[in-house]
Amino acid sequence: MKEMTKLHSLDSIENFIKQHQFSFLYISRPGCTVCHAVLPQLRILLEQFPNIKLGYINADDVEEVAGRFSVFTVPVLLLFIDGTEFLREARFVHFEQLEERLKRVYQLYQDE
Template identity: 40%
Template sequence: MKLSLAILEKLKEERASFYIYFSAPNCGVCHVLAPKLKTLMAEHFPRLDAYEVDNSIQPEIAAQYSLFTNPSLLVFLDGKEFLRRSRVIGLGEVEGELKRPYQLFFE
């Protein structure tokens, strides 16, 4: 789903749980990682809403979070930033760091 600054602020106010994947069209790693990340999140963290930001179209969102490299991942739980990864994103590491907090939050 496309994300705007207004939607992002509303999500944080509503204390939503979601993740944002930042990428760019000229980033080969971004294109390889995106489907793998979507699969991981859908299988293990299905209650997190998914958003993608194309930094070439919406650089203001990445700049707001001081993200200046691709790919980047931000995970929010209860409207607060919980996890931040950029450039080298290990899917096993993301899963390991989210598993316990996700279980506590949603179960």
């Protein structure tokens, strides 16, 4: 399973995005059953993409995350490439579609 970094503040989130070319943020809440089901699947999927770094954010601990990233529901999956949001999935994630989108974007940037 993909390693993930727990991010506990807006500053740590911003630094995480700046430090990695591919930053994938996973925003959830402890009481969200969908979140608990999605996270293990996401970690398995991201194993295919070694350069994508996964950051985990508990929206109850970092309440400002909702305003900063326009989060209205959880879970939210955000992919940043070179600091720019490139992909967003929320609530119900279609993993086959997500995998295809990630493969295309990842390949595009790896070929540069």
